[in-house]
Amino acid sequence: MSEILLDFNNVTMQFGGVTALSEVTLQISRGEILGLIGPNGAGKTTCFNVMTGVYAPTIGSVTFNGQSLAGLKRFEITKAGIARTFQNIRLFSEMTAVENVMVGADARKKSSVGGAILRTPRQRREENESRERSMELLKFMGIADRAHNAARNLPYGYQRRLEIARALATEPQLLCLDEPAAGFNPAEKQELNELILKIRAQGYTVLLIEHDMNVVMKVSDRVAVLDFGKKIADGLPDQVRSNPDVIAAYLGVDDNAS
Numbered sequence: 001m002s003e004i005l006l007d008f009n010n011v012t013m014q015f016g017g018v019t020a021l022s023e024v025t026l027q028i029s030r031g032e033i034l035g036l037i038g039p040n041g042a043g044k045t046t047c048f049n050v051m052t053g054v055y056a057p058t059i060g061s062v063t064f065n066g067q068s069l070a071g072l073k074r075f076e077i078t079k080a081g082i083a084r085t086f087q088n089i090r091l092f093s094e095m096t097a098v099e100n101v102m103v104g105a106d107a108r109k110k111s112s113v114g115g116a117i118l119r120t121p122r123q124r125r126e127e128n129e130s131r132e133r134s135m136e137l138l139k140f141m142g143i144a145d146r147a148h149n150a151a152r153n154l155p156y157g158y159q160r161r162l163e164i165a166r167a168l169a170t171e172p173q174l175l176c177l178d179e180p181a182a183g184f185n186p187a188e189k190q191e192l193n194e195l196i197l198k199i200r201a202q203g204y205t206v207l208l209i210e211h212d213m214n215v216v217m218k219v220s221d222r223v224a225v226l227d228f229g230k231k232i233a234d235g236l237p238d239q240v241r242s243n244p245d246v247i248a249a250y251l252g253v254d255d256n257a258s
């Protein structure tokens, strides 16, 4: 039996009259890559927002590592071990690449590296460790050659990978990626696939939101499909690909698009 890392139990999320998620139950096993797909507005990003404490579910609960996430603040959920990237890149544009990653690492530290002006020896040691670890992560993501460039001057593909490096710096158990390949060409998508597999090989569990079927089917162990806030399928990539409900909701539209 595989260990359940995240348990999304019967979650309904309403915004006024809009039901973004309707009775969604979804489990993520430790060590797997779960692809989450669905048409625009299906509720994919809302799943991330509920998991990371941006919104409290209207009904239902989320359990991580056997612990309820109810009432936890975003930073507490980060500390519990869930990290995410955003559909629209959110970096500190004036800070360098390595500094952006250090902000992620900072989320775990006792003393805040970023805010310290007069540094104690311990803070200095922590800052050095944080810088080294952040450089390692930039190398791991293949973007260390631009470590000292301001984030806003980085090529788009670098910015996307920098967001992942920053998320990894929080030392998560679960890494949630919201359309990390958006705007990538096929070669870049292939590279990203390889990176995601490399990340999993390091022991992380990955939840991947993706529009591109080719990306998600190749890289995922399992795929779940949302449509109008409901989960309509959940299974092995080949099963999901041939599921008539999925074809009707999504693949029929997108099959030849990429």
Ligand SMILES: Nc1ncnc2c1ncn2[C@@H]1O[C@H](COP(=O)(O)OP(=O)(O)OP(=O)(O)O)[C@@H](O)[C@H]1O
Pocket: 015, 018, 019, 020, 038, 039, 040, 041, 042, 043, 044, 045, 046, 047, 087
């Ligand atoms: N804060 C909010 N207030 C009101 N409605 C919201 C809010 N967040 C999401 N929604 C609505 O919930 C539904 C699901 O949105 P969500 O962003 O989760 O979809 P998605 O599957 O990520 O779509 P996309 O592929 O376009 O990113 C949409 O109808 C959206 O307009």
Ligand SMILES: [Mg+2]
Pocket: 044, 045, 046, 087
């Ligand atoms: Mg979205």
